[in-house]
Amino acid sequence: MKVALFVPCYIDQFYPQVAVATLQLLQKLGVAAHFPAQQTCCGQPLANSGCEREALPIYRHFVETFSDYDYVVAPSGSCVYHVRKHFDKLDQTAEVQHVRAAAYDLIDFITNVLGVTELPGAFPHKVGLHLSCHGQRGLHQANESEMTPVRDGQLRRLLASLDGLELTELTRNDECCGFGGTFCVSEAGISARMGQDRVADHVRNGTQVLTGSDMSCLMHLEGIVRRANMPIKVMHAAEILNGLTP
Amino acid sequence: MNHAIRADKFLLDADRTTWHDETLWFVREKRDRAVYAVPEFQELRELASQIKDHTLSRLDLYLQEFEAAALANGVHVHWAADAAEHNAIILEIVRQQGATRVVKSKSMLTEECHLNPYLIKHGIEVVDTDLGERIIQFRDEAPSHIVLPAIHLKKEDVGDTFHTHLGTEKGESDPQRLTEAARQHLRAKFLAGQVAISGVNFAVAETGAVVVCTNEGNADLGVNLAKVHIAAMGIEKLIPRLSDLGVFTRLLARSATGQPVTTYTSHFTKPAPGREMHIVIVDNGRTQQLGRPDFRASLKCIRCGACMNTCPVYRRSGGHSYDFTVPGPIGAILSPNIDMKKHSSLPFASTLCGSCTDVCPVKIDIHTQLYKWRQVLGEADEIPASKKWSMKFMGRLLASPKAFALSGQFARKALRLLPHGLTHANAFNAWAVARELPEPPKQSFREWYQQQPQQIQQPAQPKVTA
Numbered sequence: 001m002k003v004a005l006f007v008p009c010y011i012d013q014f015y016p017q018v019a020v021a022t023l024q025l026l027q028k029l030g031v032a033a034h035f036p037a038q039q040t041c042c043g044q045p046l047a048n049s050g051c052e053r054e055a056l057p058i059y060r061h062f063v064e065t066f067s068d069y070d071y072v073v074a075p076s077g078s079c080v081y082h083v084r085k086h087f088d089k090l091d092q093t094a095e096v097q098h099v100r101a102a103a104y105d106l107i108d109f110i111t112n113v114l115g116v117t118e119l120p121g122a123f124p125h126k127v128g129l130h131l132s133c134h135g136q137r138g139l140h141q142a143n144e145s146e147m148t149p150v151r152d153g154q155l156r157r158l159l160a161s162l163d164g165l166e167l168t169e170l171t172r173n174d175e176c177c178g179f180g181g182t183f184c185v186s187e188a189g190i191s192a193r194m195g196q197d198r199v200a201d202h203v204r205n206g207t208q209v210l211t212g213s214d215m216s217c218l219m220h221l222e223g224i225v226r227r228a229n230m231p232i233k234v235m236h237a238a239e240i241l242n243g244l245t246p
Numbered sequence: 247m248n249h250a251i252r253a254d255k256f257l258l259d260a261d262r263t264t265w266h267d268e269t270l271w272f273v274r275e276k277r278d279r280a281v282y283a284v285p286e287f288q289e290l291r292e293l294a295s296q297i298k299d300h301t302l303s304r305l306d307l308y309l310q311e312f313e314a315a316a317l318a319n320g321v322h323v324h325w326a327a328d329a330a331e332h333n334a335i336i337l338e339i340v341r342q343q344g345a346t347r348v349v350k351s352k353s354m355l356t357e358e359c360h361l362n363p364y365l366i367k368h369g370i371e372v373v374d375t376d377l378g379e380r381i382i383q384f385r386d387e388a389p390s391h392i393v394l395p396a397i398h399l400k401k402e403d404v405g406d407t408f409h410t411h412l413g414t415e416k417g418e419s420d421p422q423r424l425t426e427a428a429r430q431h432l433r434a435k436f437l438a439g440q441v442a443i444s445g446v447n448f449a450v451a452e453t454g455a456v457v458v459c460t461n462e463g464n465a466d467l468g469v470n471l472a473k474v475h476i477a478a479m480g481i482e483k484l485i486p487r488l489s490d491l492g493v494f495t496r497l498l499a500r501s502a503t504g505q506p507v508t509t510y511t512s513h514f515t516k517p518a519p520g521r522e523m524h525i526v527i528v529d530n531g532r533t534q535q536l537g538r539p540d541f542r543a544s545l546k547c548i549r550c551g552a553c554m555n556t557c558p559v560y561r562r563s564g565g566h567s568y569d570f571t572v573p574g575p576i577g578a579i580l581s582p583n584i585d586m587k588k589h590s591s592l593p594f595a596s597t598l599c600g601s602c603t604d605v606c607p608v609k610i611d612i613h614t615q616l617y618k619w620r621q622v623l624g625e626a627d628e629i630p631a632s633k634k635w636s637m638k639f640m641g642r643l644l645a646s647p648k649a650f651a652l653s654g655q656f657a658r659k660a661l662r663l664l665p666h667g668l669t670h671a672n673a674f675n676a677w678a679v680a681r682e683l684p685e686p687p688k689q690s691f692r693e694w695y696q697q698q699p700q701q702i703q704q705p706a707q708p709k710v711t712a
């Protein structure tokens with residue numbers, strides 16, 4: 001099984017420890033992932049801003065970079081969702097179709113490709129899980145409150161398998177955090193307010209460590225937590241699952 | 247003025263924003279409970295979606311079938327290409343009656359066509375008889391929600407309004423007493439009404455009947471007291487058969503307010519003896535939308551408002567921030583069809599979280615259409631030039647691994663070295679209004695990776711195409 005690691009641009013630059021944790025976690029699970037150095041970005045920031053045409057060369061570069069791998073794994077469901085859903089703009093060559101199908105969010109890959117739903121380890125903290133909309137509603141990695149009252153999902157199960165970890169029950173289980181890519185600056189006011197409300201839900205319900213599988217939501221929420229000096233630590237789920245302590 | 251600017255105004259009153267968000271979230275939760283209680287709800291959505299798709303695929307035929315059936319029922323049928331024709335037709339009917347007093351039940355179409363000011367300008371008194379509509383009519387405001395038109399107002403605001411217009415006691419904010427005052431006031435208006443205008447929720451092609459769903463019964467009261475009934479409908483309101491109706495009535499009230507069914511579901515088929523019934527069928531941009539394959543499905547909308555109640559942006563920016571008759575996610579995909587320039591910011595007033603798509607009872611792919619409108623707007627140069635140019639620049643940068651690696655190093659270094667006050671200055675960093683920037687690490691992941699022993703770096707030795 002040839003597995004490539006896709007590290008979205010902002011993780012590469014600002015959260016290298018998340019990519020390291022992803023690589024190490026995969027190693028522990030018996031997967032030696034490779035990081036093709038020529039990778040850049042999935043093109044989502046451009047496309048979401050209405051510049052899909054400008055993003056096409058980035059899409060092509062992405063496909064060229066990853067077409068030789070069986071799987072492309074990323075610690076960010078949003079990028080994966082973009083590749084799967086919006087690379088329909090490219091000519092659907094065998095390579096393109098392969099890369100679209102091969103793209104996996106890390107947690108999805110662990111759960112559905114590796115078939116792992118429990119992990120060893122302990123994390124004796126109260127953990128608040130932030131569901132990314134693209135992972136949840138886009139890639140169906142968790143139940144949606146629009147459909148069912150049952151709160152279940154891939155990451156919820158993996159986290160719950162760690163000893164001592166207690167999950168926060170949020171008032172609003174799956175409301176968007178307000179990041180939204182360029183939305184976070186073009187609609188900065190609403191974006192910030194959404195993030196503040198999301199964090200407040202965690203604080204109210206006792207979250208000590210806020211986590212999720214999409215670093216872009218977490219970057220936004222962390223920015224809010226740090227600005228307000230709140231007693232919450234933000235960590236990517238890969239770090240927790242890889243055995244890091246807060 | 248764009249959505250973000252109007253939203254910022256709304257956000258200034260943080261407590262009111264909280265209240266607005268929580269009020270609508272309460273409606274969303276009521277909807278959830280009603281939906282969870284129906285095991286076949288997802289099948290119903292699928293069925294409704296297919297019925298609407300089917301109807302839209304042969305709308306011309308169903309419209310003709312509907313017209314023929316309505317005519318056979320003794321109903322007058324009028325066709326209006328746009329808002330101006332719609333208004334002129336209605337004024338003409340009112341004048342033929344020699345009428346000067348019109349009562350109107352809820353109709354988003356007449357709002358869309360700005361019928362009220364038009365009739366008033368021509369000397370006709372128009373009274374909105376839906377309580378929420380009446381409140382905003384007093385205040386000379388537009389509805390801020392399609393089902394809950396006065397949801398932006400607190401009961402104290404209503405008290406002030408009624409004190410001014412209905413003479414209730416100053417400071418009165420008891421909902422029951424305020425509603426009673428409105429009832430007394432509206433009763434006189436109902437009795438005096440000469441022409442009753444209603445909207446249409448569903449028009450049944452096979453029977454020629456129109457169906458109106460209300461909770462207050464005001465459509466029935468108005469229509470049954472006035473000599474003439476005018477029902478105004480968009481061309482997309484059709485359903486093929488009466489037997490299809492149950493699918494939609496089961497979905498509509500649950501999605502809108504969490505009720506199993508609206509209090510009144512009234513079928514208007516033919517005029518009572520000595521009375522007149524008119525149906526005005528309106529296009530006003532709908533066939534144009536029908537001709538846009540990517541956006542056609544927006545015409546399936548049954549105006550339940552669920553996408554507004556669930557939208558985290560709408561709940562925090564208020565309906566007026568959309569500056570369009572239909573606000574919220576559905577408004578953001580309908581409005582660019584009407585005026586792309588004026589409404590160019592609306593498809594961007596979303597995080598594309600997809601919750602709207604998941605609550606929509608007729609399964610409109612709302613967030614995908616938002617994404618697609620962004621592309622149309624980008625191609626039509628209806629996005630800010632600065633954005634377009636920076637995206638062009640990014641496009642080139644991100645297609646080139648070398649340039650990308652260098653720019654990343656530069657950005658991190660700049661962030662580390664420049665003073666916090668500069669990197670976080672609100673004037674040119676919208677991120678920093680409420681958020682800290684990430685702490686820049688010394689090393690990017692790719693730099694770290696290159697320093698690792700070869701066996702970690704190249705475990706599978708895959709062949710990589712250049």
Ligand code: SF4
Binds near residue numbers: 548553609
């Ligand atoms: S788009 Fe769907 S959810 Fe929104 S108002 Fe229309 S029917 Fe309701």
